[in-house]
Amino acid sequence: MSQSWHLQIIWQTGKLFIDRAKSGVEALQTQRVFVSDFIYEMDLAYAAADLVVSRAGALSVSELCLAAKPSILVPLPTAAEDHQTQNAMALVNTNAAWIVKDVESREKLIDKVIELAENQQVMSQLSKNIHQLGKPNAGQEIAAEVLKLV
Numbered sequence: 001m002s003q004s005w006h007l008q009i010i011w012q013t014g015k016l017f018i019d020r021a022k023s024g025v026e027a028l029q030t031q032r033v034f035v036s037d038f039i040y041e042m043d044l045a046y047a048a049a050d051l052v053v054s055r056a057g058a059l060s061v062s063e064l065c066l067a068a069k070p071s072i073l074v075p076l077p078t079a080a081e082d083h084q085t086q087n088a089m090a091l092v093n094t095n096a097a098w099i100v101k102d103v104e105s106r107e108k109l110i111d112k113v114i115e116l117a118e119n120q121q122v123m124s125q126l127s128k129n130i131h132q133l134g135k136p137n138a139g140q141e142i143a144a145e146v147l148k149l150v
Contacts, residue, residue, distance in 0.1 A: 007117060010049065015038075054072075062138075070130070072116060074101070075101070079104045096133055
């Protein structure tokens with residue numbers, strides 16, 4: 001990573017990890033990491049992000065598609081029927097996201113973030129590809145189908 005370039009991080013931890021995350025960030029003595037247990041205005045976080053590291057739940061994947069954000073997905077290994085890995089692989093297989101397995105995240109995730117952040121061409125391609133998977137009118141389409149059935 002070039003010496004003049006720095007990452008800023010918005011980190012949503014969940015309630016179980018907020019205290020530990022805040023302690024870790026305080027120890028770093030940096031202003032470049034914002035830590036919160038929950039982000040209420042996710043649209044603003046996506047707008048601020050150049051790239052996103054996320055679990056791969058259906059809602060998160062849908063939001064990433066609509067936000068057209070290059071992403072590294074870390075599927076939750078305990079998700080029912082490993083559906084988050086399936087969600088992630090649907091994007092990976094269309095060159096719309098990268099994946100890092102949860103069990104490998106301590107060793108590989110930071111390097112992958114830096115690798116992606118330093119490659120604007122790959123970020124642009126991921127952004128383009130993930131955006132093509134978005135369904136901005138999904139709500140209206142589902143409602144129309146329901147009305148047809150009624």
